[in-house]
Amino acid sequence: MSLLARALCIRTVSRQAVRDNGSARDNGVKAAVLCSTDPGDGWIEKIRLDRRRGSFSASAEPYQSDPEGKSAESPERTEIDWRLDITDPTSGRDGPVDNRRHHGALRVALLQAAEQVLQRDGLAGLTLRAVARQAAYRTAPRPIISAISPALSASSPRSASASSTPSWRRREPPATCRWRSRWPAPKPMSDMRRPIPACMA
Amino acid sequence: MAGAKAYVGYAQTHPGMYGLMFRTERLDMSRPSLCHAANASFAGLAHAVGASRHEQISETALSLEQAAAIARAWSLVHGFTMLLLDGRLADILRRLPNGTTVESLLEAMLKATLGRQAGS
Numbered sequence: 001m002s003l004l005a006r007a008l009c010i011r012t013v014s015r016q017a018v019r020d021n022g023s024a025r026d027n028g029v030k031a032a033v034l035c036s037t038d039p040g041d042g043w044i045e046k047i048r049l050d051r052r053r054g055s056f057s058a059s060a061e062p063y064q065s066d067p068e069g070k071s072a073e074s075p076e077r078t079e080i081d082w083r084l085d086i087t088d089p090t091s092g093r094d095g096p097v098d099n100r101r102h103h104g105a106l107r108v109a110l111l112q113a114a115e116q117v118l119q120r121d122g123l124a125g126l127t128l129r130a131v132a133r134q135a136a137y138r139t140a141p142r143p144i145i146s147a148i149s150p151a152l153s154a155s156s157p158r159s160a161s162a163s164s165t166p167s168w169r170r171r172e173p174p175a176t177c178r179w180r181s182r183w184p185a186p187k188p189m190s191d192m193r194r195p196i197p198a199c200m201a
Numbered sequence: 202m203a204g205a206k207a208y209v210g211y212a213q214t215h216p217g218m219y220g221l222m223f224r225t226e227r228l229d230m231s232r233p234s235l236c237h238a239a240n241a242s243f244a245g246l247a248h249a250v251g252a253s254r255h256e257q258i259s260e261t262a263l264s265l266e267q268a269a270a271i272a273r274a275w276s277l278v279h280g281f282t283m284l285l286l287d288g289r290l291a292d293i294l295r296r297l298p299n300g301t302t303v304e305s306l307l308e309a310m311l312k313a314t315l316g317r318q319a320g321s
Binding site: 115118119122123126 | 217
């Protein structure tokens with residue numbers, strides 16, 4: 001299970017880290033962040049589940065080795081605030097981690113969803129979107145599911161079209177890139193940016 | 202022997218998870234939890250190999266013979282598992298007498314390897 005967590009790079013950020021991400025209104029907000037550092041395109045995609053505001057947001061930015069550092073470009077940020085209670089409202093504890101949903105543990109839910117996706121679709125189908133969709137289907141009301149897809153598609157650098165404006169900067173997903181579409185297959189290992197650490201040896 | 206059977210059994214039951222473990226490009230080995238899990242797995246393998254050699258194997262420093270024994274055991278079982286998952290052992294199994302299972306094939310292969318080690 002820990003391997004799966006690593007594969008998805010599921011991490012949670014502290015209150016300070018959220019503040020450092022550059023949004024003043026997020027002060028004091030604890031959030032769980034699901035990051036996909038897909039080496040296939042060198043972009044990092046984040047889904048944030050905001051506990052206090054009960055909102056869901058997604059963003060994409062260029063991948064870099066220092067996840068807390070500044071990006072070369074300003075990340076597009078699409079936020080949908082459905083005022084739905086998707087995280088545990090009773091969790092008032094301070095600390096670096098708040099990864100629970102109101103129906104249980106967010107981390108566990110995501111890992112379970114990832115395992116289900118892996119079993120159903122295989123390794124090629126194991127994407128951040130598929131996992132989020134799987135988790136949402138299981139635990140979230142229907143409006144969240146329909147809200148997730150435009151947010152992800154709009155923030156995705158892969159939603160290519162002929163327009164001069166980069167598709168990932170648009171708020172609306174192009175017709176050719178609906179949320180049901182799959183991520184393309186990852187690029188070959190030769191395109192990896194991350195070196196293999198010594199502990200693999 | 203039991204560890205090898207468990208290794209193959211897990212891969213058969215969870216082929217997706219097993220495949221993910223060896224997709225280096227999808228793993229972030231800088232994560233402490235994954236490093237810890239990988240080290241624990243290696244320690245289990247080293248312990249099993251050390252037990253078969255009747256010696257204690259250090260996790261930090263290996264002799265060439267110890268490293269070769271570990272790599273041999275891992276390669277043998279991992280290779281068997283990958284061939285099995287990819288269906289490449291079907292031809293061999295088809296030519297065996299009726300009733301021969303994957304497990305018995307693995308067992309025979311390991312016994313032959315262990316016997317050769319003891320004889321050498």
